[in-house]
Amino acid sequence: MRYYYDFIIVGSGIAGLTYALKVAEHGKVSVITKSKIEGTATWHAQGGIAAVMSLPDSIEKHVNDTMSVGCYIGDEDIIRLTITESKERILELINWGVVFDKDKSGDYDLTREGGHTEKRIFHAKDSTGEEIEKCLYNLVINHSNIDVYEDFFALELITQHHLGMKVTRNTKDIECYGLYAFNQKTNNADTFLSKITFLATGGCGAVYEVTSNPLTATGDGVALAYRAKVLIENMEFIQFHPTSLYHPSERPAFLITEAMRGEGAILKTIDDKEFMHKYDKRGSLAPRDITARAIDSELIIADKSYVYLDCRHLGKEFLQKRFPKIFQKCKSTGVDISRDMIPVAPAAHYQVGGIKVNKFAQTNMINLYAAGECASTGLHGANRLASNSLLEAIIFSHRAYVDSASKIDSISLNDNVPDWKLDNVTSFTDNDIIENSIKELNILMTKNVGIVRTEDRLEKVSNDLEKIYKRTEEIYQCSKINTSLCELRNMINVAYLIIKMAQARKESIGLHYLKK
Secondary structure, eight states: OEEEEEEEEEOOSHHHHHHHHHHTTSSOEEEEESSOGGGSHHHHOOSOEEOOOSTTOOHHHHHHHHHHHTTTOSOHHHHHHHHHTHHHHHHHHHHHTOOOOBOTTSSBOOBOOTTOSSOOEEOSTTOHHHHHHHHHHHHHHTOTTEEEEETEEEEEEEOGGGGTOOOOTTOSSOBOOEEEEEETTTTEEEEEEEEEEEEOOOOOGGGSSSBSSOTTOSOHHHHHHHHTTOOEEOTTOEEEEEEEEOOTTOSSOOBOOTHHHHTTOEEEOTTSOBOGGGTOTTGGGSOHHHHHHHHHHHHHHHTOSOEEEEOGGGOHHHHHHHOHHHHHHHHHTTOOTTTSOEEEEEEEEEEOOEEEOOTTOBOSSBTEEEOGGGEEOSSSTTSOOTTOHHHHHHHHHHHHHHHHHHHGGGOOOOOOSOOOOOOSOOBOOOHHHHHHHHHHHHHHHHHHSSSSBOHHHHHHHHHHHHHHHHHHHHHHHHBOOOHHHHHHHHHHHHHHHHHHHHHHOOSOBTTBOBOO
């Protein structure tokens, strides 16, 4: 099948849906997603979205917090424009129908998280992402100019390479004409041609054994872009959320939002002792890189697999009202958080680096944009400030819309590209081999490229990854494609980028901690 659109969007989280709603006023739009709406990281986001709304907060305070937590290697111009535009974008979400919590006086019930010096987090109890996603999705599916393709897996960006031209990383003016996508219902590869392509595919947490991300977070956008010779940066900065519910039989791990510590919950050792003051004067509200390393250190000292988060003093009524999802989830595992401390451990959570974009979310490929977790804007530096991610997504989706809408009428569809060639292979992929390779990759990345790294372990995992890569490519060349195989290939690409960029950065900074 061949499809023709003005705008093609890959991904259905907050970045993709925001962009879709805006550009739909300027042309025909398709939203391609490899799963369902619940498969997005946005849907699972608990904490909230940061924005400067009123005194005593200020743009300068939020800028300083973002710079500080990012270890001062973020792009200050990007940070400033993001925070300056935050109020307008939040009000836009509210006008679209997103409902954030208010206090008894009718003001927004702003909260605080690690690294923030003021209460500036808008939230909808502990289901903020779900509230946003539901609202945006309802608007999208009822828009006459938007088509949604669920269960379509993006395979490859279409460039001059598919017209017979040799394309390398030194090639200038590479153009994007759309993409090939695998229809998981028909097992066919379809051709989607567009004037503008927008990647909003989320992160890569599924590369790790323990992750808070949905298992669809296999780094697809970064892998797609990398194979098409688009610039990628800062992949060494993988953020581990300090507090996921310790429940080893469950993958992905259930997140215990940082907002709980913002409301006064305290991290403690197995023997009920506070420990964060030993690592940072901000205690349990230290930034995530510091907190995750502190917990990792305590686990090694005690030879345990988890520490505790104590919120018992906050009271049952408050906990049930403010954190209903967490309350019920913990209860289902036998933990009453009003009486029991919550066992927690770090989990791979957020990809700080990714597809390099400018202030209008443009990549170095003509007519290709990216926003959300798959993109690297310069906002986060070496470590993301809590609740800046949803903000970044709406800011850069809007800026991509402004730029692409101004260009759309001057771009022509290229209908000369060939359809995807399905080779005459008859063998089906052995899914057991694929699953075993994914498990092997997860273990290697968790053990060697996690919270604490060494040069020796990075070198070893690089060699081990090469073996998985060669084995997987042999399978790919002689087998019918399926989603699991394609996800494995993408995870290998992303793991390679994380390792190589970690090896290239010799100093410890932020989320990249190199033990000598």
